[in-house]
Amino acid sequence: MKRPLLVVLLFGPLLSWAQTITISATVVDRETSEPLSYASVGLRGAALGTISNIRGEFDFHLPAEFRHDVVVISMLGYKNFEAPVWSLLGGHQVLRLEKSPIVLQEVVVTDTLRAPEILNIALARIEDNYPMKPFMLDGFYRDIKKVGGTHISLLEAAVKIYDESYEEPRNKYKLRESVRLIEVRQSLGYESRFTHYFDQTNLLEDLLLHNNVRYRLFDDGEPVFSQMEREANSYFNDRETYVISYHGDYFMKIYVDTETFAILHFEFEQGFEEGYLQKRKDLYSKFAGIKKSITFREFQGKMYPSFIAIHKKINWHDLRTHDLKFATELNQQLLINKVDPNPSERIRTTEKMRNYGLQFQDQPYNKAFWDNYNVIKESPLDQEVLRDLEKHAPLNEQFEH
Numbered sequence: 001m002k003r004p005l006l007v008v009l010l011f012g013p014l015l016s017w018a019q020t021i022t023i024s025a026t027v028v029d030r031e032t033s034e035p036l037s038y039a040s041v042g043l044r045g046a047a048l049g050t051i052s053n054i055r056g057e058f059d060f061h062l063p064a065e066f067r068h069d070v071v072v073i074s075m076l077g078y079k080n081f082e083a084p085v086w087s088l089l090g091g092h093q094v095l096r097l098e099k100s101p102i103v104l105q106e107v108v109v110t111d112t113l114r115a116p117e118i119l120n121i122a123l124a125r126i127e128d129n130y131p132m133k134p135f136m137l138d139g140f141y142r143d144i145k146k147v148g149g150t151h152i153s154l155l156e157a158a159v160k161i162y163d164e165s166y167e168e169p170r171n172k173y174k175l176r177e178s179v180r181l182i183e184v185r186q187s188l189g190y191e192s193r194f195t196h197y198f199d200q201t202n203l204l205e206d207l208l209l210h211n212n213v214r215y216r217l218f219d220d221g222e223p224v225f226s227q228m229e230r231e232a233n234s235y236f237n238d239r240e241t242y243v244i245s246y247h248g249d250y251f252m253k254i255y256v257d258t259e260t261f262a263i264l265h266f267e268f269e270q271g272f273e274e275g276y277l278q279k280r281k282d283l284y285s286k287f288a289g290i291k292k293s294i295t296f297r298e299f300q301g302k303m304y305p306s307f308i309a310i311h312k313k314i315n316w317h318d319l320r321t322h323d324l325k326f327a328t329e330l331n332q333q334l335l336i337n338k339v340d341p342n343p344s345e346r347i348r349t350t351e352k353m354r355n356y357g358l359q360f361q362d363q364p365y366n367k368a369f370w371d372n373y374n375v376i377k378e379s380p381l382d383q384e385v386l387r388d389l390e391k392h393a394p395l396n397e398q399f400e401h
Contacts, residue, residue: 017118019064024086025093027073036075036097040237040306044070044082047299047338051307051399060232073097076255076265077237096179115228115244119218119254121247122261122327126213129262130166131341138338141204141358144385146329147194149390154395155358157204158182158369161336162347163214174214175205178347179261184363185370185399188391197280197316197328200357207310207332210292213263214305236264262303266294277314283325288313299339308334365399 027036035056042049044064052058060071066085073081078097088095113121124133140155158178169176199206212218224246231243234255241255241264250270256263269291277285290312297306310332316325389395 009065010287020061021064021067021085021089023058023060023062023071023088023093024091025053025058025060025088025095027058027081027095027097029078030096030098032284033096034225036078036162039073039075039097040295041071043085044072049337051335067195076236077234079143079235080238095199095257100238113230113242115230116225118230118242118244118256118261119228122256122263123216123218125261126166126168129257129260129303130213131163131304132165132167132339134162134164134343134346135343136340136343137304137336138340139334139336140334141207141334143203143358144331145195145198146331146336147197148326151385152194154302154389155184155186156370156386157184159204159353159356160347161208166214168216172217173209175209176214177208179204179208179353180347180351181353181358181361181363183366183369184358185365186359187395187398194328195359197283197314199331202353202355202357203330203332204334204353204358205355207308207334209389210323211294211305212266212268213294213296233258239264241265262296262298264296264303268292279319280316282319283316283380284319285314285316285328288315288327300341302341304336304339305334306336308332367396367400381392 027039027041028034029036033054035054037052037054037056039052039056039058040049041051041058041060045064045401046064046066048062050058050060062085067089069085070082071085071088073095075097077100079100081095081097083095139159139161140156142154142158144151145153159182162178162180163176209215210217227245227248228246231245234241234243236255240256240258243253243255245251245253250268252269253267254263255265269289271289272287277287279285290310291309292308294305295307296303298304302323310330312330312332314328316328317323318325386395389398
């Protein structure tokens with residue numbers, strides 16, 4: 001029985017796996033040999049890919065028909081690494097990425113564009129840079145719940161996401177995408193009493209609503225704009241980028257293409273807030289922090305989301321004494337592995353995923369389906385999560401429960 005891994009990247013159920021080839025490699029910095037975590041690995045012009053783990057390692061499984069295609073590895077602040085698939089086969093490779101030249105601050109200040117102006121232009125050009133007609137995404141979603149420093153549950157799902165366009169929504173807090181659930185699996189931790197201290201809504205839909213570009217979730221008023229800073233230009237996926245940031249009530253950093261003004265990468269972090277969120281028995285909760293990142297990738301001239309990650313932390317206190325009893329943490333990831341810019345179908349109302357928790361979607365565990373998926377290699381972090389989750393039984397047995 002195959003040992004289940006925590007992070008899975010979908011390669012599309014229609015691909016044939018009868019004949020596959022594998023690239024095994026570690027991505028490192030050319031000068032320091034330090035591993036490059038979460039580098040994007042894919043094929044030029046194709047919607048197949050994976051990412052490196054925390055130690056820079058990856059196994060990229062792909063159909064043999066792609067052996068003459070070109071592998072592209074990209075990392076923020078580095079030049080792209082490109083090589084034919086066939087040249088990387090046979091044994092474990094060490095792939096060294098070269099840092100991109102950084103535009104010095106002295107050069108940056110001679111540019112007349114200030115940080116607020118760059119963001120204003122980027123927002124004004126969303127409808128030029130992002131899809132304005134229907135499209136379909138294939139994706140892999142997972143969430144891991146943690147209580148008091150221990151991982152208690154894991155849920156993974158294969159989904160299709162349909163969107164009409166990146167037109168600005170009238171209501172920024174109402175989901176515009178339609179989601180179809182393909183497969184789902186979960187650990188026994190969802191039967192723990194502690195899961196009641198997490199939202200029971202559809203967490204995937206909540207994550208989609210965190211797409212700041214899709215839903216125009218930017219504070220464009222004072223004092224945010226007046227305090228935005230312009231940092232030295234960088235590079236992402238061989239494209240020079242403006243880098244703008246805000247350090248105030250929250251932290252925000254945005255990477256913007258210098259030619260098209262497309263937002264390529266977005267980071268956000270906010271800490272403690274006053275006031276409580278909800279009550280559970282003799283406890284009340286307080287928001288302790290959120291951290292998220294969103295990465296976009298170009299396909300056929302338009303930018304599509306490729307990876308969204310969110311980490312939330314909420315503290316639970318005693319109603320009477322106000323003492324901290326425990327902290328809950330929710331880690332969510334959505335990886336997009338396939339883009340269909342001209343879908344022949346849409347997700348009908350009867351096919352939409354229910355808007356309550358994924359763990360209640362009534363999907364049986366389909367082991368054969370999950371066994372056909374490419375995975376990110378295990379890392380020490382993954383092993384720590386597995387150790388916590390497998391205290392009761394191996395994950396494969398939990399999934400079949």
